[in-house]
Amino acid sequence: MKRLKKATTMILVVSIAIVFLATSAMADLRTYKQTATAGVYAVTLKLDKKAPVVGDNIATIEIKDADGKYVLDAKVTVEYSMPGMPGMPPMNYKTNAKQNAEEFIATMTIPMAGAWNITIKISRGGKTESAKYNVDAK
The missing domain is CATH 1.20.5 (Single alpha-helices involved in coiled-coils or other helix-helix interfaces)
Structure with a gap:
């Protein structure tokens, strides 16, 4: 037994x-997750979906310095754009990310499907560094 x-x-x-x-x-x-470098920072971008979609997409951004410590005292901006195409001008959008514990959160409202460029700008100590990502919105 x-x-x-x-x-x-x-x-x-x-x-x-x-x-x-x-x-x-x-x-x-x-979820979508990718890490890129921005100067001395490792910047991880996570989206709430496997691939971005037309409409609201929640971006969670984690920034670590060269020592692997979370960066919490930066101003973080998310810029996302679609290059111009024949008969259509380029589209450029910008939103500020808000700190939430050890991450920064921003909402990207993508107006149409296709290839998008995402640039995360980190301003800290008088310097600005950028991490770049390419995604396809469905």
Whole structure:
């Protein structure tokens, strides 16, 4: 009887672990995440969807210095643009990110599907550094 209880408990624990790992892996598949450099900073951009979409996209920005410490005293701006095409002028948008704990949060409202350039500008200590990303909005 004790062996049966141990086996049942072990199966339950393993099952819970598998469900947890699968859920975590699926969460990563549902979000966009990319890291780029901006001068001495490592800048990670996370979007709330696997790929940006037409409409609101929540951008979470994590900035670390050369020592791997979070940068919390910067002004962060998100600029996103689509280059001009025949019959259509370029589109340029800008939004300020707000600090939230160890991250900065901004909402990008993308008006149309296609290739977009995202530039995250970090102003700190009188200097501005930029990290660049390219995404395709659906």
